[in-house]
Amino acid sequence: MPSSNPFLDLARNAILGPTTQTMNFGKLLSLPDLKNSDARVTARLIYFTSVGLIALSLVFFLVISLVAPNLTGRVTVMALMTVLVSFGNIVLVNYGNLRLAGTLLITLAWVVVTIGSITAGGISAPIAIGYMIVVLLGGVLSSNRVNLYLTFLCIGTGILIAYAETNGLIPQAVQYTPSARVAIYSFFLLAALLLQSITAGNMRGLTANIRKSEEKYRSLLENIPITTYINSPDENAYTEYVSPQVKKLLGYVQDDFLRDPLFWIKIIHPEDRERVLAENIRTAQTHEPFNMEYRLITKDGRSIWVKDEAIFLRDESNQSEYWLGVWTDITSRKVAEEEQADLISVMTKRTIQLQTGADVSRAASSILDLDKLLPTVAELIRNHFDYYYVGIFLVDASKQWAILRAATGEMGRQMIAAGHKLEIGESSMIGWCILHGQARIALDAGEEAVRFRNPLLPLTRSEIALPLTARGEVIGAMTIQSELSSAFSRADITVLQAMADQVGNAIQNARLFTERAGLIKELEGRNTELERFTYTVSHDLKSPLVTIRGFLGFLRDSARTGNMERFDRDMHRIANAVDKMQALLNDLLELSRVGRLNTLHEDIPFGKIIQEAVELVIPPSDETRVKIIVQQDLPVVHGDHLRLVEVMQNLISNAVKFMGNQAEPRIEIGQHGFDQDGKPVFFVRDNGIGIEPQYHERIFGLFNRLDPTINGTGIGLTLVKRIIELHGGRIWVESRLGAGATFYFTLPSN
Amino acid sequence: MVGEPILVMLVEDNVDHAELVIRTMEEHRIANKVRHFLDGQSALDYLFHRNEYVDPQLNPRPHVILLDLRLPRVDGIDVLKAIKEDNELKSIPVVVLTTSEAEKDVARAYYNHANSYLVKPVGFEEFKKLMDDLGFYWLGWNTNPNIRD
Numbered sequence: 001m002p003s004s005n006p007f008l009d010l011a012r013n014a015i016l017g018p019t020t021q022t023m024n025f026g027k028l029l030s031l032p033d034l035k036n037s038d039a040r041v042t043a044r045l046i047y048f049t050s051v052g053l054i055a056l057s058l059v060f061f062l063v064i065s066l067v068a069p070n071l072t073g074r075v076t077v078m079a080l081m082t083v084l085v086s087f088g089n090i091v092l093v094n095y096g097n098l099r100l101a102g103t104l105l106i107t108l109a110w111v112v113v114t115i116g117s118i119t120a121g122g123i124s125a126p127i128a129i130g131y132m133i134v135v136l137l138g139g140v141l142s143s144n145r146v147n148l149y150l151t152f153l154c155i156g157t158g159i160l161i162a163y164a165e166t167n168g169l170i171p172q173a174v175q176y177t178p179s180a181r182v183a184i185y186s187f188f189l190l191a192a193l194l195l196q197s198i199t200a201g202n203m204r205g206l207t208a209n210i211r212k213s214e215e216k217y218r219s220l221l222e223n224i225p226i227t228t229y230i231n232s233p234d235e236n237a238y239t240e241y242v243s244p245q246v247k248k249l250l251g252y253v254q255d256d257f258l259r260d261p262l263f264w265i266k267i268i269h270p271e272d273r274e275r276v277l278a279e280n281i282r283t284a285q286t287h288e289p290f291n292m293e294y295r296l297i298t299k300d301g302r303s304i305w306v307k308d309e310a311i312f313l314r315d316e317s318n319q320s321e322y323w324l325g326v327w328t329d330i331t332s333r334k335v336a337e338e339e340q341a342d343l344i345s346v347m348t349k350r351t352i353q354l355q356t357g358a359d360v361s362r363a364a365s366s367i368l369d370l371d372k373l374l375p376t377v378a379e380l381i382r383n384h385f386d387y388y389y390v391g392i393f394l395v396d397a398s399k400q401w402a403i404l405r406a407a408t409g410e411m412g413r414q415m416i417a418a419g420h421k422l423e424i425g426e427s428s429m430i431g432w433c434i435l436h437g438q439a440r441i442a443l444d445a446g447e448e449a450v451r452f453r454n455p456l457l458p459l460t461r462s463e464i465a466l467p468l469t470a471r472g473e474v475i476g477a478m479t480i481q482s483e484l485s486s487a488f489s490r491a492d493i494t495v496l497q498a499m500a501d502q503v504g505n506a507i508q509n510a511r512l513f514t515e516r517a518g519l520i521k522e523l524e525g526r527n528t529e530l531e532r533f534t535y536t537v538s539h540d541l542k543s544p545l546v547t548i549r550g551f552l553g554f555l556r557d558s559a560r561t562g563n564m565e566r567f568d569r570d571m572h573r574i575a576n577a578v579d580k581m582q583a584l585l586n587d588l589l590e591l592s593r594v595g596r597l598n599t600l601h602e603d604i605p606f607g608k609i610i611q612e613a614v615e616l617v618i619p620p621s622d623e624t625r626v627k628i629i630v631q632q633d634l635p636v637v638h639g640d641h642l643r644l645v646e647v648m649q650n651l652i653s654n655a656v657k658f659m660g661n662q663a664e665p666r667i668e669i670g671q672h673g674f675d676q677d678g679k680p681v682f683f684v685r686d687n688g689i690g691i692e693p694q695y696h697e698r699i700f701g702l703f704n705r706l707d708p709t710i711n712g713t714g715i716g717l718t719l720v721k722r723i724i725e726l727h728g729g730r731i732w733v734e735s736r737l738g739a740g741a742t743f744y745f746t747l748p749s750n
Numbered sequence: 751m752v753g754e755p756i757l758v759m760l761v762e763d764n765v766d767h768a769e770l771v772i773r774t775m776e777e778h779r780i781a782n783k784v785r786h787f788l789d790g791q792s793a794l795d796y797l798f799h800r801n802e803y804v805d806p807q808l809n810p811r812p813h814v815i816l817l818d819l820r821l822p823r824v825d826g827i828d829v830l831k832a833i834k835e836d837n838e839l840k841s842i843p844v845v846v847l848t849t850s851e852a853e854k855d856v857a858r859a860y861y862n863h864a865n866s867y868l869v870k871p872v873g874f875e876e877f878k879k880l881m882d883d884l885g886f887y888w889l890g891w892n893t894n895p896n897i898r899d
Contacts, residue, residue: 535850535854538849538851539848539852542849543764543849546871547764547766549874550877551874552874553873553874553875556874577766705822707822
């Protein structure tokens, strides 16, 4: 189970020992060096026992040859068997075949003792004591159960030998001299001593070795620059061990973790805790390796990043299960990663800003139509930065309001359609920004968190407002809004303001262009008007002349023939034509005076103008049937008092004049909202005969009269139009034949 | 002029001018009958037999039309267009008789197939002469199409 972490492998080896065993076959007769401690003990026992037996056998052979020459033959065979089998055992041990070697050794001992007892004096022969050695060997080399059988085997063998001896089935007992007895007893005592000392020495060496290796690994574990821990295998993951490096890592000591086994969960950063615990439960079920990076809170309150890697282990020998894990401090790596990510994000943002700047400036220099320029710019900025909403406000003529002129998305379209506007002043971001000519940021974050409440922009969580300036004058403002709580910083102002300045200049250019186009159009209009004027004058003034000169001839004829009746009629015609001509000349004079007069413009309540005009058209003494309804609270307008009264006088008298045979003649005068420049729109509505749509333009033309039977030169509406246009307003009519007429016009308010 | 009464249609909003034309024509026996209309709308109603002019017998087609340009309700040029766009009416000679000498008016009139453009002269003799010549040319010398209803 090799893992990616070398420390983890080290820690695992320290606890389990290496996973592979190495054998040296070159030294078959040497002491085997087995890594498994159980096997090593057994191997050493067999080895030393075999070596001891070889030595003892040789000594015993020599001693018996001297003290009991009658036994030499048998002793020689037994010693030889012992030596051969012992050598075989040493080789077997080196091949790792401990079980066979052990079995052979025990069998050898049993065979030697049994044969010796049978051949040399039965159960009372000294050699029978050797069964004790057999049982001792069994105790050392085999399990307790096997040794129990072995003991019964030895007792059984002894009983059989005794039975055979009683019944004379085996040869007569050999006579042992006391010295031979001593030699044999000594041999067995030495063998017992050998076994005892080998066993004891081995045990001592083994314990020392285990302690030494434990100390070695523990010191390694507790000195490497990682923190190791062992957790319980269940989902609770109780801490069972933690290495002392934890103090250096977290400031807490081992005891903190051991006293409270769930202490490690308590010091996980709150934002990370949930995902760490989820992974902990998952791996507790699947036993897959646990591998996470998360934050821990140190004792002094800092938050550090750790890499936590743990593997699930099962110890075969004592059946225990546990998690072995390491914590590595990766704070510096994480910090570097975060700094890099921040840097990349800042650079990406700057790149996008530059790109947008370039696109905006391209749009600004290429689009001269304000109605195209502003939406293009708004859309460009919104798209490039993936902002939620971008809107552009322009200051209106009254300098009181900022009117929304371009905005992104469906919500923007709705707001423009609804004529969204904000008062210039402290009451709104845009108003403030225009009043002070400064950018402003509002965030739904930090100490001065702002709640955004526009129902059409429900997702806005931060906003920046940038003034749009041209020639040092604030002409509007741009709002950029984001769904993020802190999308704008001081650094953004610089870049976005540069962009806003370009937009401001572009607006100025577009306005100048539009103004120029407007001037050209106005000039063309003036030219056309002049042409029409010349034409009208030549035609309309010539008309009475034709009459006068024509009837002068008939006058002479009538005088000659004495037809005085025709003479009088023709005289009357001539006089009318002269009057008509004089009226036309007066009107023309009036019209040209309107254009030239540089009169004083003042603020006048529009209601007052209406009142004066109504009195002129219908004097209070006049018991007229026409009902005039004037709306209350009309705004104050700015203009030439007398001329504006003239306008109303003309419109009202026109309405009266074209009432037809209306049973309940009624004229309504009032205000109908504002136009897109913020000028009030007034109206004069009558329920008279109305005007067919094809004449809606012509009625304003000089001397154009729809009904020659009605008095007048046809100058009234021309004059009205001229006066309103000179005030910067506009006039138009809405009417259908028989459905009355409504004249709308705009005038500047103060 | 063989036994057939000559009918002149005069469309003129200025009653004095109309009187001048009618009186001159009567004195010089240019036409048997002059029908005078004060505006374009009533002239068109007559020509297309609409409203009070429904009966073709009582309201025969004229032999020549004298048309002023600046007229209330329907403008002279529009009357001209309506006549010249109608397959049956377009063969009637239309003589524009107006005070305007503007090139634009002359061009527009001829563009819309006016047959002649005359400017009302300032002066009694000149007016009489114009009317004489007009009658002589359009109702005397000129061979008119056979106008049927």
